[in-house]
Amino acid sequence: MDGRTLRAIRRRILDWYAIHQRDLPWRKTHDSYHILVSEVMLQQTQVGRVIEKYHEFLTRFPTIDVLARARASSVIKTWKGLGYNRRALFLQKTARAVVREHGGNFPRTLEELKKLPGVG
Numbered sequence: 001m002d003g004r005t006l007r008a009i010r011r012r013i014l015d016w017y018a019i020h021q022r023d024l025p026w027r028k029t030h031d032s033y034h035i036l037v038s039e040v041m042l043q044q045t046q047v048g049r050v051i052e053k054y055h056e057f058l059t060r061f062p063t064i065d066v067l068a069r070a071r072a073s074s075v076i077k078t079w080k081g082l083g084y085n086r087r088a089l090f091l092q093k094t095a096r097a098v099v100r101e102h103g104g105n106f107p108r109t110l111e112e113l114k115k116l117p118g119v120g
Contacts, residue, residue, distance in 0.1 A: 022047075024047070024051070025038075025051065025054055025055065026038035026054065032106040033063065033064045033067075033095075033106075034058060036091070036094065036106075037054065037057060037058060037091065038050065038054060040087050040088075040090070040091045040118070041053065041054060041057070041082055041087075043084070043087060044083065044084055044087075045082050045083060045084075049081070049082060050082070052081070053078075053079070053081060053082055056078065057078055057079070060074070060078045061075070061078070063104075064095045064098055064099060064104055065095075065099055065104055067091070067092055067095040068092065068095040068096045068098070068099040068100075070092065072089060072092065075088045075089070075091075075092050076088050076089070087118075090117060090118035091118070093117040093118065094116050094117050094118050094119065097116050097117055098116065
């Protein structure tokens with residue numbers, strides 16, 4: 001595919017998005033932790049269900065440090081209603097790795113990100 005065709009396709013997609021986009025809370029943040037939470041929640045779960053739980057989860061666990069220190073039972077209790085509770089435990093395992101190995105900051109390279117539990 002040549003560059004001109006690719007640009008035309010890209011433009012059509014962006015034009016469609018400008019008209020049809022949904023107002024989703026995770027699209028309004030640049031916080032890596034909030035984005036991770038939304039991505040894990042959205043695995044195998046309908047968007048409407050995630051919207052209901054996203055704010056509740058972040059209110060209970062507002063930072064990656066808080067999630068890393070939380071009891072697993074509390075994480076699962078807050079996750080209730082999203083299904084696949086294993087995801088909540090993987091999310092907490094990832095939080096603990098980020099805190100322990102990276103001082104609470106997400107890695108900046110793809111290689112380091114892929115080493116996180118549940119990411120790579």
